[in-house]
Amino acid sequence: MKYPIYLIVFILFTSCQQKQNKSSAEPAFYTYGAKNDSAIFYFNKGWELILDYGQWTLSDKAFRNAVSFDSTFIVGKALVGKNTTDLNERIEILNDLNNSQIKVREDDQLILEVTMITLELFNARGQNIKLNEDFLSNFLSTAEKNYRTFIHKHPNESYIKAEYIEVLNAIYGPKIALDSLHNLTTTKQKKIPFFISYSATLESDVGNFEKALSIADDFNTQINDPNIPQPYVLYGSIYLKMDSLSLATSHIDNALQLDPNYIFAQRFKNQINTKLKVIDGND
Numbered sequence: 001m002k003y004p005i006y007l008i009v010f011i012l013f014t015s016c017q018q019k020q021n022k023s024s025a026e027p028a029f030y031t032y033g034a035k036n037d038s039a040i041f042y043f044n045k046g047w048e049l050i051l052d053y054g055q056w057t058l059s060d061k062a063f064r065n066a067v068s069f070d071s072t073f074i075v076g077k078a079l080v081g082k083n084t085t086d087l088n089e090r091i092e093i094l095n096d097l098n099n100s101q102i103k104v105r106e107d108d109q110l111i112l113e114v115t116m117i118t119l120e121l122f123n124a125r126g127q128n129i130k131l132n133e134d135f136l137s138n139f140l141s142t143a144e145k146n147y148r149t150f151i152h153k154h155p156n157e158s159y160i161k162a163e164y165i166e167v168l169n170a171i172y173g174p175k176i177a178l179d180s181l182h183n184l185t186t187t188k189q190k191k192i193p194f195f196i197s198y199s200a201t202l203e204s205d206v207g208n209f210e211k212a213l214s215i216a217d218d219f220n221t222q223i224n225d226p227n228i229p230q231p232y233v234l235y236g237s238i239y240l241k242m243d244s245l246s247l248a249t250s251h252i253d254n255a256l257q258l259d260p261n262y263i264f265a266q267r268f269k270n271q272i273n274t275k276l277k278v279i280d281g282n283d
Contacts, residue, residue: 030154032075033108039070046079047159052193053223054230056261059083074100075108078115085261087126094119107153110146111160117142143167151184161185162194174205193223197234204238212238229255233265240268245279248272 034040046062049055060083066076074097081093097116104112117139124131147164151157161184169177178199185195196219204212216238220231236251249272255265 030107030157032073032111033104034066034070034073034076036070036073039066039073039076042066042069043073043076043079044159046083050083051159051162052197052230053228054233054255054262054265055228055259056083056263057259060261072102074102074104075112075115078112078119081119082115082122087123090119090126091123094123107150110150114139114143114146114163140167140171144171155186158185158189158192159194161189162198165198169202169205174202178202178206193219193230196222197230200234201237204241209238209242227258229258229262229265232258233262233268236265237268240272240275243275245272245275 031040032043034043042062042065046059046066049062050059060080063076063079063083067073067080070076077093078097081090081097084090084093094116097112097119121131121135121139123129144164144167147160147167151161151164154160165177165181165184168180181195181199181202185192189195196215200212200215200219203209203215213235216231216234219234223231232251232255236248236255239245239248239251248268252265252268252272255262256269259265
């Protein structure tokens with residue numbers, strides 16, 4: 001009788017281990033403190049729309065939908081504040097966040113802290129308030145530390161990882177950011193539109209224009225939709241760095257026709273106009 005019992009125990013133990021291994025291999029599902037499935041769906045959709053496709057207007061609606069499904073969703077509310085173009089609304093949201101009595105988990109606090117500092121920065125710029133000289137460097141160091149901590153705990157959270165790599169670019173430059181993008185992203189994440197387009201952006205930042213345009217072509221083929229702004233902005237930003245201003249203008253104008261609220265497209269348009277004025281002034 002001993003042997004069958006040992007055999008049964010062995011089978012049960014092996015079965016449990018297989019279940020644990022299977023569970024650990026599955027991607028984590030992080031909720032950012034949302035208590036409603038619809039809230040987290042629209043929160044993730046907001047990130048996807050803005051980072052993958054450059055659809056700022058639709059992204060704003062998605063983040064607002066997330067909060068409408070869960071009024072206690074503090075991280076979601078912070079993203080509404082980050083996305084809005086209404087200065088008064090952003091000021092009000094930051095005040096609400098500062099006065100909130102809702103407790104958030106430690107990992108949620110990592111994201112919330114960075115987003116609230118971002119709101120403070122945006123509000124100061126909108127009100128022409130001069131911040132402390134160390135504000136920006138302190139903000140970037142906090143963002144680097146918080147995002148790094150978060151993505152090492154939650155490596156499958158792609159869009160926070162995207163934010164982290166953008167911060168690395170701001171601090172250390174495109175070469176470090178490009179290496180980090182390749183090293184930190186999973187095989188699945190490398191296929192996400194943001195990481196493809198951002199690798200093209202970083203390649204163009206280091207002067208590898210031919211490679212950047214090749215990646216942009218691949219990205220455009222993957223998107224395969226003329227109504228999505230991001231491919232136009234990607235091409236436009238690369239051509240701008242190449243001083244091909246006519247091509248840059250054409251692509252950026254197409255993006256702004258699709259979504260006038262695309263902040264980066266607006267900035268690229270201003271940069272193009274500035275360069276054109278310099279050229280006209282030299283004629």
